[in-house]
Amino acid sequence: MTFLDACLYSVTGLLVVFFALVLLMCIIKIMTAVGDFAESRKKAVPTAVGGIPAPETKGESFVIQQTGPWAPGAAGEVKLYDTDPRTAAMLMAIVADELKAPLNELRFLSIRESKED
């Protein structure tokens, strides 16, 4: 093989590697975009989790509508203002942990995001 042939093979090889990895990059980007789109749709249409009905959006607040029997240890409804159920659950867990009290012994009436003007 001549040096010129070797140069051609080298350039072709490097191009093939770039082509394969650029192709993968594009696929990952498409995969990410599709995933993000699905995620945003999921957030826009709340779904039921663990048997608890999905929260309905009423203006800026979530209201949990209880239709079935309460879970053991449940203490009624909690009203959420500008707070999603996931964040609310984390906040309640943090409060219970800080107070060193079991979560089912605490009563939360509402959780509201405080906003700075």
Add this chain to the structure above:
Amino acid sequence: MSILDTLGRLAQTSGFYMLLDDWRQIVMILLACLLLYLGLVKKFEPLLLIGIAFGMLLTNLPGSHMYHPELWDSYIAGEITLTHIIHEGGLLDILYIGVKSGLYPSLIFMGVGAMTDFGPLLANPKSLLLGAAAQLGIFAAFLMAIGIFGFKANVAASIGIIGGADGPTAIWLTSKLAPDYLAPIAIAAYSYMALIPLIQPPVMRLITTKEEREIKMEQLRPVSKKQKILFPIIVTIFVCLLLPSVAPLLGCLMLGNLFKECGLTDRLSDTAQNALMNIVTIFLSTSVGATAVYYRFLTPQTLFIIVLGLTAFEFATVGGLLLGKLMCKLSGGKINPLIGSAGVSAVPMAARVSQLEGARANPSNFLLMHAMGPNVAGVIGSAVAAGFLLAVFGG
């Protein structure tokens, strides 16, 4: 027969007597001991180097008959079959069947896949470009092997793959293209991988400015479980369709990764990354070391391979860094070019070097996760390059 005759015959059949036949056997035994020292004391890739060195020691002990290169020559020439090798060969001949068939490197890749987190790569897909740029070392060494040292194309391709900084890939390709050179190429690849913390930093400091090294990168976005599960499946389909010759390596890498990510096959993932990987490492390292038979290893070509291997690593580092600099400019200084040098596979050593150099320039700099993206991209890139070289020079 007198006692003296018996003792005389015993002495003549002993290895000590046969050692005097050729001084190169003694050199190889000393070299094996040196490699054992590097693995045991200096901790240069001990998991592989100790096995390779011991295989080298065993094969060069006269009279041991554990490995027969002439049997493999006949096999390659089509004069005998594997059955013949199993009947006539020694222990290391039988173990070498796994190398020759490409079994061991592929199984090692399965373990590597089971241990690899492609999350940083998925979080920043541009890392793939850095992984591709770092394959410059492979083709630069290939060119030099042909242009300067006059190696044949298939041997030059095997030497070039050292620049991929990936032991299993180097062994896989060399066992198919240039089996006579397997030992020097594997030893060069693993030795330089161990020396990455010494090889890369001077080049990194030479090519990048202090301001570039100080750049702090934004935190990577989180990657969903679903993406991590889909990734190995998609990569396998697209890359193996593009380059079918790379399917054994890449397929096993991605299968191992799927075991890890799907969350349903923890036992298989555990086996792939521990028990299986360890067993195959023992077989692979000793049988590769066994190919270092004195009359094939002690040649000027071995020295050329050592030199070319180092060149390949340097060029690979330069390739990644140069593209890193370009991406740094294009992104308005958001990408630290140091992560480019991690494109030379060698997971996670090269990423650690990027982290250390970044932290040296700016102690509050944390580049490790950013560098892991190009690092794992380098594994895929070097496998693709190996697939290309096999497709072109594999006959």
